[in-house]
Amino acid sequence: MLFNSIDFAIFLPIVFVLYWFITNKNLKLQNFLIVVASYLFYGWWDWKFLSLILFSTLVDYSIGRGLLNQENASKRKVLLWLSIVVNLGFLGFFKYYNFFIDNFTAAFTFFGMNIKASSLNIVLPVGISFYTFQTLSYSIDVYKRKLEPTKDFIAFAAFVSFFPQLVAGPIERATNLIPQILNKRKFDKIEFINGIKLIIYGFFLKIFIADTLAPIVNDIFNNYENVSGGTLILGAIFFSFQIYGDFGGYSKIARGTSMLFGFNLMENFNFPYFSRNIGEFWRRWHISLNTWFRDYLYIPLGGSRKGKYRSLLNISIIFLVSGFWHGANWTFIVWGALHSLLFIPIFLSNNNRKYLGPFKFDKLNFDKLRQLFGILSTYILVTFAWIFFRSDTITDAVKYIQKINFNFDNYLGFLWIILIGVIVDILIQFPKYNKLLYPLMIGAFIAAAFSSTKSEFIYFQF
Amino acid sequence: MKKFILNTFLILISFILSFELIANLSSKDNVLRVTTDTFSVSTSSINKNIKDDVYFLGDSYASTAYAKESYPILFRDYFKSRGYNFIDLTKSSTELVDHKIVLDSIGKLNPKFIIYFYNISDIISRTQNLPPITQKSVVKNDEKATETNKIHVKNIIKNSASLLFFKESIQYLSLTFTGKFYPGTTAYNFPKDNLKDKEYLKNYFNSINAENVFIFVNTPFTAGGSPKNWEQYQMFKEFSKDANYHLIQSVDIINDAKYAESFRNSHPNQEAIKIIASTLIKEFDKIK
Numbered sequence: 001m002l003f004n005s006i007d008f009a010i011f012l013p014i015v016f017v018l019y020w021f022i023t024n025k026n027l028k029l030q031n032f033l034i035v036v037a038s039y040l041f042y043g044w045w046d047w048k049f050l051s052l053i054l055f056s057t058l059v060d061y062s063i064g065r066g067l068l069n070q071e072n073a074s075k076r077k078v079l080l081w082l083s084i085v086v087n088l089g090f091l092g093f094f095k096y097y098n099f100f101i102d103n104f105t106a107a108f109t110f111f112g113m114n115i116k117a118s119s120l121n122i123v124l125p126v127g128i129s130f131y132t133f134q135t136l137s138y139s140i141d142v143y144k145r146k147l148e149p150t151k152d153f154i155a156f157a158a159f160v161s162f163f164p165q166l167v168a169g170p171i172e173r174a175t176n177l178i179p180q181i182l183n184k185r186k187f188d189k190i191e192f193i194n195g196i197k198l199i200i201y202g203f204f205l206k207i208f209i210a211d212t213l214a215p216i217v218n219d220i221f222n223n224y225e226n227v228s229g230g231t232l233i234l235g236a237i238f239f240s241f242q243i244y245g246d247f248g249g250y251s252k253i254a255r256g257t258s259m260l261f262g263f264n265l266m267e268n269f270n271f272p273y274f275s276r277n278i279g280e281f282w283r284r285w286h287i288s289l290n291t292w293f294r295d296y297l298y299i300p301l302g303g304s305r306k307g308k309y310r311s312l313l314n315i316s317i318i319f320l321v322s323g324f325w326h327g328a329n330w331t332f333i334v335w336g337a338l339h340s341l342l343f344i345p346i347f348l349s350n351n352n353r354k355y356l357g358p359f360k361f362d363k364l365n366f367d368k369l370r371q372l373f374g375i376l377s378t379y380i381l382v383t384f385a386w387i388f389f390r391s392d393t394i395t396d397a398v399k400y401i402q403k404i405n406f407n408f409d410n411y412l413g414f415l416w417i418i419l420i421g422v423i424v425d426i427l428i429q430f431p432k433y434n435k436l437l438y439p440l441m442i443g444a445f446i447a448a449a450f451s452s453t454k455s456e457f458i459y460f461q462f
Numbered sequence: 463m464k465k466f467i468l469n470t471f472l473i474l475i476s477f478i479l480s481f482e483l484i485a486n487l488s489s490k491d492n493v494l495r496v497t498t499d500t501f502s503v504s505t506s507s508i509n510k511n512i513k514d515d516v517y518f519l520g521d522s523y524a525s526t527a528y529a530k531e532s533y534p535i536l537f538r539d540y541f542k543s544r545g546y547n548f549i550d551l552t553k554s555s556t557e558l559v560d561h562k563i564v565l566d567s568i569g570k571l572n573p574k575f576i577i578y579f580y581n582i583s584d585i586i587s588r589t590q591n592l593p594p595i596t597q598k599s600v601v602k603n604d605e606k607a608t609e610t611n612k613i614h615v616k617n618i619i620k621n622s623a624s625l626l627f628f629k630e631s632i633q634y635l636s637l638t639f640t641g642k643f644y645p646g647t648t649a650y651n652f653p654k655d656n657l658k659d660k661e662y663l664k665n666y667f668n669s670i671n672a673e674n675v676f677i678f679v680n681t682p683f684t685a686g687g688s689p690k691n692w693e694q695y696q697m698f699k700e701f702s703k704d705a706n707y708h709l710i711q712s713v714d715i716i717n718d719a720k721y722a723e724s725f726r727n728s729h730p731n732q733e734a735i736k737i738i739a740s741t742l743i744k745e746f747d748k749i750k
Contacts, residue, residue, distance in 0.1 A: 212484055413487045439469040443476025450627060450726065451484040 001044040003253045004207060004449070011041065012257065019261055020187055027184050031158045034181075034261075038163035042127070045167075049125040052090060057160045059086050060135040064142045064149030064156070076143060083139035087132045094128055099328030127167030129325060133292055135160055138174035140296055147175050155181045164257040168250050170268040170288035177263070185262030197438060198256030201428065204441040206249030208448040209421045213242040216414055221390055221400075229405030234412070239390045240383040241418050244273065247286070271425055273382075274359045276374035278342045279352030281382060289325070293318045308348075315347060316340045326389070331397060335389040342381055361426060420444070478624045485623030516546045517568050517672070519561050520579025522554035522729060523680040529732045536739040537577070540746065546574065557581075562666070569671030575749075576672035577742075581680045582652050582694065630726040634684065637719070641688035649682065653692035660697055667707060674749050675707035678742065682728035687717030708745060715741050 001007050015037045023029040043050050063083045070076050108114070138159070141147040150156050158181050165172060220227060220235030227235075251268035258265045268288050275281035282290055298318045304311040316337075323336020346352045359371060384401075391397035424441065427433040518524065518537055526532035534550040541548040551564055561578065568576070629647075636644040643649035656663065667677055679698050681689040689695055690713050702709035712730075719725070721734035730738065 208480065212487075416483060416487070436472065439472035440476040443473040443478075444480040446473075447477045447480035447624075448484060450724075451481060451488070451623075 001041045003250065003257075004203065004211075007044060011037075012260075016260060024187075027182075028152075028154060030185075031152075031154045031181060034158040034163070035154060035161060038158070038161035038166055041163035042161065042166055045126050052125055052128070053131060053161055054157075056087060056090065056131065056135050057157050059083065060139050060160070061150075061153055061156045063139050065151075067139075067142045068149045080139060080143040083136065087136045087139075091128055091132045094125055096328045130169045130171055131160055131166060133171045133289075134174075137171070137292065137296060138178075141174055147178070150178055150182065152182065162258070162263075164254040164261075164263075165265055168247070168254070169286075170251055170254065170266050171292050172265055172288070176266060180263050187262065191259050191262065195256040195259030197434075198252045198259065200256075200438050200441050200445075202249040202252030202254075202256060203445045204249070204424065205245040205252065205421070207445040208441075209245030209417060210242045210249060211245075212417050212448050212451070213238045213245070213414065216411055217242050217390070220411070221396075224396070224400045224403065228407045228409045229403055230408030231410050232400055232404045233406070234408070234410075234414070235400075236383050236387050236390075237418065238411075238414060240273070240379070240386050241421055243386065243389075244269070245421065248272075271358065271429070273379050273422075274375055274425075275378050276355045276359065276371050277346050277351060277378055278339065278381065279346045280355045281378055282339075282343065283356075289322065293322055297321060311347070312344060315344060319343065330394050331388050331391055334394055334397070335385055338385045338388065342385070358429070361429070481624040481627060482622065485626075514545070514547050515573040516541045516548045516575035516577065517551055517573055518549065518577045518579075519551045519564060520678075520680075521552070521556050521581050523581050524579035525550075525552035525554050526729065526735055527554065528723070528729070529735050531732065531735065533579075533735060533739055536735070536743075540743050541575075552579070558666070565670050569669070573672045575674050575676070575746075576670055577676045577678070578670060579678045579680055580667075582656055582682075582689075583649070627726065634725045637685055637688060641685075641691060643685075652681075653689075653694045656694040657697060664701060667701060667709070668705065670707065676742065676745065677707055677709045678738075679709065679711045680730075681711070681713050683712070683716060683722035683730050683734060684719050684725060684728040685713075686719035687713060689713040690717065710742070710745070712738065 001011060015033070018033055019030060023033045039050055039053075042053065060083055063079050066079050067076055070079065138147070138156075142149045150159075155178065159172075159174060159178050162172070162177065162181075217235060217239045220231055220238070224232060224235070248269035255265045255267070266288055268286060270284040270287065272281055272285040275284050298314055301314045301317065302310055303314060319336040319340035320333060321336070323332040323334070323339075326332040326335070343352070355371075359375065362368075387400055388394070388397045391400060424437065427437055516537075518534060524533055526534075534548075534552060538548045538550065553560075558580075565576070565578070633644050633647065633649065636642060643652070667675075670677070681692075689711075695711065695713065698709060698711055715738050716730065716734050721731055721737075723729045723731045
């Protein structure tokens with residue numbers, strides 16, 4: 001089920017009423033409703049893949065229970081590896097099987113050995129990368145004794161399948177979500193209003209920004225050989241806002257929807273294009289994934305504790321893995337590699353944690369100008385890297401870049417959409433403008449909904 | 463109450479401005495998605511091995527360029543697998559008068575297949591003399607330009623995307639509740655005008671010359687199953703009885719408005735295209 005669909009517009013109020021007015025007196029029943037609603041939400045796309053979620057839930061629940069009663073270190077390790085193998089096994093098969101087969105075959109052919117290995121017609125289950133990482137984090141946290149495994153199977157099933165964030169995150173930590181599921185929720189009017197506001201903001205980003213730009217981005221990237229060099233610059237800019245509107249919008253709708261049900265999910269996007277260097281960008285973009293990699297990959301690899309060279313290696317690894325997480329294509333790996341190259345100089349000069357607070361829109365002085373220059377240069381670098389992310393192949397991306405020049409002849413008008421998006425992103429940080437802003441955003445996204453073609457969220461494919 | 467009125471006003475203003483902005487951007491900048499050369503290039507390069515040729519003609523209901531798997535793509539794959547040379551002559555914004563010129567040209571060569579998508583709105587723009595495409599377009603543009611100079615305000619209203627949206631919403635409601643287009647609109651006359659020109663259409667379809675002629679009559683997909691109740695439906699049924707061509711009506715295959723691109727866009731959506739294409743391919747399969 002898509003957030004931007006009639007189905008969801010019917011589904012959400014029904015679940016809301018059942019949740020707060022029918023099952024609210026019994027926590028177990030309320031949690032059971034979450035599981036049923038979540039399975040319905042997911043099954044709307046393809047009910048057959050519900051078995052994968054159920055299996056993953058059963059495996060990690062059992063491993064969690066097993067770890068609770070197990071004191072033997074090696075047996076505990078076996079249980080942890082079982083969880084890793086099962087979860088990553090599913091992910092590997094559905095997402096990367098064809099990629100590895102094709103690349104192995106190509107590599108053997110390159111060395112003159114012909115091997116027969118055919119790729120399979122595999123359908124990628126929506127959201128598998130998200131819920132797999134979520135369940136993995138549970139097993140790892142239980143293994144590390146950071147978390148007491150839950151006895152309540154329904155609560156655990158609700159944690160794995162919680163519908164607002166099931167298919168595209170934020171990738172929640174068990175330490176944050178499970179305690180909320182296990183405790184009784186109270187309806188809070190302020191939380192409810194804040195949730196609605198987030199949903200409005202999310203729909204504005206998704207429908208007004210992303211969906212309006214989507215057909216233009218597709219046109220430009222699909223016909224990059226036949227358009228002017230200036231149009232290619234616009235194509236990259238439009239894509240940078242399309243993906244932000246799409247994924248940032250989804251995350252906001254997910255968080256807003258959760259708030260309607262009394263849950264607080266972690267923030268996933270925090271005005272990433274106002275970042276003043278790449279280090280800050282990665283603390284503001286897809287926060288739940290990046291902190292996941294930090295906690296479950298970078299730190300276990302030694303983080304920055306084992307010397308400079310090891311740190312650089314670890315940084316490169318997490319960026320490459322993060323790129324590969326997005327899809328089984330070399331373009332994503334190159335995108336990750338590019339970001340590691342951009343991040344390493346910031347890291348070496350100890351500037352990766354230079355900007356921890358948000359950029360403040362107040363008095364303009366020399367330092368502010370320097371920060372604004374930082375924002376602009378970071379945006380340009382990030383947008384350059386997006387070309388690899390969006391292109392079908394590395395060759396396409398290279399050709400795209402080679403063709404870029406400053407001959408603008410088309411699509412300039414769409415910069416208005418971006419300008420509006422940027423203005424909204426600035427004004428929303430000032431509560432005094434919110435009264436005006438939210439009705440304006442509602443009008444804008446309703447108009448866009450009737451103007452542009454509805455599209456799926458980009459991150460569903462990851 | 464005051465707050466409610468203010469918010470409603472803001473939503474409305476934002477809606478209208480956003481609607482006009484997006485419509486304006488889409489119409490001016492939507493360049494890459496429109497193919498302009500297919501029609502003229504293809505007609506000028508009629509194949510020599512005409513016996514192996516399959517010609518596909520029609521307007522935007524046939525070209526369906528907005529869809530990932532359009533009719534030309536699906537039909538090309540099919541005919542290629544049967545060893546035929548598939549020639550796509552579909553082009554959006556073309557009408558019966560345009561199609562007639564091309565059909566007359568290729569008909570003389572008696573090709574293996576002609577697949578013609580007739581749009582029921584086509585007959586409204588028919589003229590007695592069947593003027594050539596270029597001449598007709600020039601006349602229309604001139605008229606529009608004069609009108610723009612004379613009645614500026616009227617033209618703004620006419621071109622307003624939000625007013626068009628309002629009209630389309632009324633059309634949608636009318637179709638949903640009455641099964642007919644809203645009285646007074648051009649679309650309201652579709653069934654009537656097709657009947658009025660019954661003889662012309664009959665002769666026109668009969669004049670299409672090929673070993674196998676397939677005519678597919680498209681009614682607006684937003685109308686769902688309603689066209690089955692229109693008199694013109696029976697008329698086309700009658701046509702196909704003793705004709706030397708195969709005639710299929712879209713409403714016989716798709717009769718639910720959910721298969722339209724949107725409630726504002728009467729073209730078939732991707733799902734409808736696939737269903738129709740597979741039904742037609744089954745018909746083509748019967749031809750040896």
